[in-house]
Amino acid sequence: MRNGGSWxxxxxxxxxxxxxxxxxRVATYGDVARAAGYPGRARQVAWALRNAELxxxxxxxxxxxxxxxxxxxxxxxxxxxxxxxxxxxxVGSRADMQRCRHRFRRI
DNA sequence: ACTTTGACTTCGG
DNA sequence: TCCGAAGCCAAAG
Numbered sequence: 001m002r003n004g005g006s007w008x009x010x011x012x013x014x015x016x017x018x019x020x021x022x023x024x025r026v027a028t029y030g031d032v033a034r035a036a037g038y039p040g041r042a043r044q045v046a047w048a049l050r051n052a053e054l055x056x057x058x059x060x061x062x063x064x065x066x067x068x069x070x071x072x073x074x075x076x077x078x079x080x081x082x083x084x085x086x087x088x089x090x091v092g093s094r095a096d097m098q099r100c101r102h103r104f105r106r107i
Numbered sequence: 108a109c110t111t112t113g114a115c116t117t118c119g120g
Numbered sequence: 121t122c123c124g125a126a127g128c129c130a131a132a133g
Contacts, residue, residue, distance in 0.1 A: 011130090029115050033128095042115040043128055049114070050131095064115070071114045079114090 010038055014048040017104070021061040024087040025102040026095050028065050035104035046070075061086075061102075067095035 008016075017036040021027050027035070029042035038044070045062065052059035060082040064070040067090075071079050080090065089096040 030117090033115085040116080041128060043113070044115085044130070046114040047130055059114085062114080065117085069114085075114080 010036070010041075011044070011048040013037065014045050015052065015055065015057050018045075018049065018052070018057050018059065018062060020104065021058060021102045023058075024100065026061045026063050026067065026083065026088055026097070026100050027102045027104070028063055028067075030065065031102070031104065032062055063095055067097040067101075068093065069095075 014032060014036045017032050018027075020035075029045040030039075032045045033039060033041045036045075049057070049059045049062060060079045069076045069079050083095065084090065088100045
């Protein structure tokens with residue numbers, strides 16, 4: 001994929017896509033994969049977010065289908081805390097996707 | 108070079 | 121809701 005005159009690895013494109021999710025909103029791994037131009041590669045979105053923390057990428061805004069937090073253990077609790085601090089609402093163990101799901105706009 | 112693992116999703120049963 | 125299978129692919133062993 002061409003972008004600004006240079007070729008980006010698709011992991012980088014995925015990270016740029018995650019950067020487009022505003023505070024208080026979330027998206028699923030599948031949403032990000034699709035918006036980045038790689039439908040079906042939800043699994044690779046998780047890989048692309050492994051070093052997200054260091055790069056200042058809002059990794060916490062990416063959730064599993066239905067608003068479920070898939071990050072295991074304390075990391076998952078941390079993710080929920082970060083999202084609630086941003087104003088994301090939770091219903092039971094799921095984020096309220098009806099209200100907080102980000103709608104990606106085409107470029 | 109091959110196999111397994113993993114912050115996935117979708118479809119059936 | 122839960123479980124398995126298929127499709128997905130970088131990284132680790």
